[in-house]
Amino acid sequence: MKNIFSIFLILVIILGCNKSDDVTPSSEVKDFISGGNENRDFQFSNGIISSDVLNNYLVRAITQAEFLSSPGFYNDGEYTSSDDDERMLLNIGAKFIGRSLYSWGFENYFNNEQWLDNAKIKIDRMHQNDSDLIFQACIFEIVTSKVNNVPIPGWVFNAFGKTPEDRNFNMNNMKNLSGKGINAWGEETIIPDITREETRMFFYFMAVKYMEVGIEAIHFGQVSLMAMDDSKQDYAGWKELLSKVREVALTKARRGTILCDGHVPNIEVEGELLFDFGSFPLRIKEVSGEPQKGEIRKYHLDAIYGMTVGGIAPSGWKCEYSPYLVEFDNYGISNHPGTANIADHYVWGYDEISWFYLQETDYENQFLKDIVDYISNVDPVGFIQMPGSRVVTLPNKSNIRYRCNTQSDNCTVGKSQEETIKEIWGI
Numbered sequence: 112m113k114n115i116f117s118i119f120l121i122l123v124i125i126l127g128c129n130k131s132d133d134v135t136p137s138s139e140v141k142d143f144i145s146g147g148n149e150n151r152d153f154q155f156s157n158g159i160i161s162s163d164v165l166n167n168y169l170v171r172a173i174t175q176a177e178f179l180s181s182p183g184f185y186n187d188g189e190y191t192s193s194d195d196d197e198r199m200l201l202n203i204g205a206k207f208i209g210r211s212l213y214s215w216g217f218e219n220y221f222n223n224e225q226w227l228d229n230a231k232i233k234i235d236r237m238h239q240n241d242s243d244l245i246f247q248a249c250i251f252e253i254v255t256s257k258v259n260n261v262p263i264p265g266w267v268f269n270a271f272g273k274t275p276e277d278r279n280f281n282m283n284n285m286k287n288l289s290g291k292g293i294n295a296w297g298e299e300t301i302i303p304d305i306t307r308e309e310t311r312m313f314f315y316f317m318a319v320k321y322m323e324v325g326i327e328a329i330h331f332g333q334v335s336l337m338a339m340d341d342s343k344q345d346y347a348g349w350k351e352l353l354s355k356v357r358e359v360a361l362t363k364a365r366r367g368t369i370l371c372d373g374h375v376p377n378i379e380v381e382g383e384l385l386f387d388f389g390s391f392p393l394r395i396k397e398v399s400g401e402p403q404k405g406e407i408r409k410y411h412l413d414a415i416y417g418m419t420v421g422g423i424a425p426s427g428w429k430c431e432y433s434p435y436l437v438e439f440d441n442y443g444i445s446n447h448p449g450t451a452n453i454a455d456h457y458v459w460g461y462d463e464i465s466w467f468y469l470q471e472t473d474y475e476n477q478f479l480k481d482i483v484d485y486i487s488n489v490d491p492v493g494f495i496q497m498p499g500s501r502v503v504t505l506p507n508k509s510n511i512r513y514r515c516n517t518q519s520d521n522c523t524v525g526k527s528q529e530e531t532i533k534e535i536w537g538i
Contacts, residue, residue: 140487144170144494145537148204153243157367158357159426160387165370166434166494168245169388171206171536174438175499176512179212179230179246184223186215187502188510195522196500197233199515199529201240204538209438209496210330212321213249216300218258218280221320231324238325245370247328248321250314252336256299258282258313267316270355271308280316284309287339305337305348311355318356322363327370329356330390334373345380353385357425376419377433384422389433391415392440393482393495395458395466397451404474405458405466407437407482409489412456416490430492437486438496439464439513444504464501468513468526476531483535497532 143166151167177185178196200208212230220226237244258280265275285303286293292302303310318329334349341348353371360369370387377389394414398404409416419433440463445452448460458466467475479497486493503511515532516525 140491141484144483144487145535147537148206153206155366155368158361160368160370161426162424162428162430162434165387165426168207168370169434169436169494171204172209172436172494172496173200173203173205173207173499173515173532174209174496174501175200175205176210176501177212178208178500179233179248181226181229181233184217184220184226184229186213186217187512190500190512192514192516192522192524195516195519195525196514197237198521199517200237200244200499203529203533204536205497205499206241206243207245207247207328207496209247209328209436210249210501211246212326213251214317215251216253216255216257216296218255218261221261221317227320227324234325245327246325247330247370248317248326249330249332250317251332252302253296254282254285254301254303254310254313255296256282258285261313261316263312264316266319267312270315270359271312280313281309285313289340291339292336302336302339304339304341305352306339306341306344307348310337311348311352314352315355315359318369319359319363322360322365322369325365327365327368329369329371331371331373331386334375334378334386346378346385349378349385350380353425371425372436376415376435377422379420379422382422384420384424384430384433386433387425389415389419389435390496391435391437392456393437393463394456395463397453397459399451399453403459403466403470405478407485416486416493419492432490432492434492434494436494436496439467439498439501441465441501441504444506448506462504464498464513465503465505467498468503468511469505472527475526475528479528479531480535497535498528 152164155164214220234246259282261280263280268275285307286301287304295302361367372386372388372390375389378385393407394412395405396408396411398406419435421431423429442462445457445460450460483495499515501513503513514525515528516522517529518525518527
């Protein structure tokens, strides 16, 4: 198969020399996106994934938040009509199921075997239909006092060269010593400091528990927020954690490999990339004079397009620009819902997925096509993680999720982007 990624790099170099926002047709990239799955290679093992295989997964990525959770364990309210999602994911030919399992401040879930057991049952059932599927879990920038009730297994101490103790994790030992991030998410919460060994031990614990049920990718959230002083130490904390996670993946992960990303364009230290790929919000720009309309553009606020760094990837291959995913982010509602403010991250006053949810179906479908075209033209190493399921924030309403499913009796809340995604992907 032609080395598509090499073509990507040539295009990126050409595009990177032109600082305008002009869109240059890129038939090679468009062909790659719409090329279906039949001739793609999805094989990897022993801690190594080639650039071609990684791109084959990234181009078939979808955000399916809490897909692997079950009643009683959801972070964002109950999840109705979830059975239809299994059909939908197989129907559209998705390969990388993003944000499928996580705990945002519910560390106590790790004390309940049912949570992870239920996830494993679902993963195994999906793999019976498509053994190539990758499911991604998340380890976020939040720790609460609930972690104080989670016992530390002996194998965590051993991994860090410490003598096992009979104790629980301790939130105080994950705090930044200068007080950064204390109560960041409310009382009894912190932004964990990656320079603290206790933080790295807890993250390692979660990563292994996820891998044991079949998870093969982990999103590490706002990496820079947790780095704090780590950036001054060449990210020694992140380097140690990721090294240990990748090492244990050789025996714990389903195919001996764990893909790691974070909310960064990637991080390069002495020529080496810490993450397999970067992740970022779409950063949708309001269209002046066209109420409720949006677009994506290079150089809008902190948008990632054309901004990733290069180096030696964790799997050993070299890239001039790190590949990345962008997705519809969720972060709440502003104090100006329905109105524009080009200086903030909100889209007409809403977070990205909530704004998208409020649009008419025809516009939603066209918007997906437009942003895929735009990204493929201005930055060929960027891919959109399609919207599948994600919590929506609206005034005076709760427990609402955007769902891409074709609306039917099996999913009455579907927004019907399913066939559009198939069309874009050539499935």
